[in-house]
Amino acid sequence: DAKTTQPNSMESNEEEPVHLPCNHSTISGTDYIHWYRQLPSQGPEYVIHGLTSNVNNRMASLAIAEDRKSSTLILHRATLRDAAVYYCILRDGSGGGADGLTFGKGTHLIIQP
Amino acid sequence: DGGITQSPKYLFRKEGQNVTLSCEQNLNHDAMYWYRQDPGQGLRLIYYSQIVNDFQKGDIAEGYSVSREKKESFPLTVTSAQKNPTAFYLCASSRIVGRFGETQYFGPGTRLLVL
Numbered sequence: 001d002a003k004t005t006q007p008n009s010m011e012s013n014e015e016e017p018v019h020l021p022c023n024h025s026t027i028s029g030t031d032y033i034h035w036y037r038q039l040p041s042q043g044p045e046y047v048i049h050g051l052t053s054n055v056n057n058r059m060a061s062l063a064i065a066e067d068r069k070s071s072t073l074i075l076h077r078a079t080l081r082d083a084a085v086y087y088c089i090l091r092d093g094s095g096g097g098a099d100g101l102t103f104g105k106g107t108h109l110i111i112q113p
Numbered sequence: 114d115g116g117i118t119q120s121p122k123y124l125f126r127k128e129g130q131n132v133t134l135s136c137e138q139n140l141n142h143d144a145m146y147w148y149r150q151d152p153g154q155g156l157r158l159i160y161y162s163q164i165v166n167d168f169q170k171g172d173i174a175e176g177y178s179v180s181r182e183k184k185e186s187f188p189l190t191v192t193s194a195q196k197n198p199t200a201f202y203l204c205a206s207s208r209i210v211g212r213f214g215e216t217q218y219f220g221p222g223t224r225l226l227v228l
Binding site: 034036041042043044045046049087091099100101102103104105106 | 117146148153154155156157158161169171201203205215216217218219220221222
């Protein structure tokens, strides 16, 4: 899987929007962009994924740059429960099958009340 | 409710002892995975299985063994050959959906400590 780069940590205030960036300059045409988050002492949970177009779901929005070399996870109104480590992961959608996810260190999001 | 269960939540291992971590899913997923997480680090893949009675090594399989005798179960054994087993172990499952990157669903994890 291609490599992603994320800031080590970010801080935001409660009830404000949060924009979490991810750079993936070596992304291939068949790579999907996935985001997972991990709350303290829990397993990761899926947040959102996309290929080319921006995506929205009940948890977040994913904005993908036109050249696909970067993307941004948007939490529209952060709450204290959004404090977690957020992982940006590329997955090759061409080969099929299941060979595990490659996790980096992610971004530690801190929410101030 | 459908999901993944892992047991126990905490496990203590003595030197030279093998221990087995349980992972069960009722999501009817074909693929199952085991990851290891060390403090402050991301997850690393130990083993994965796409079908019953078949499994493949991940990036850090040495000192670990698995079995997949049933679709819903994928136990992980940490053997005495694993010299640094203290970590947070996470099990996951997913559908195999061919052309599309599949979503993985994770269990709550087992924290293994060496006495």
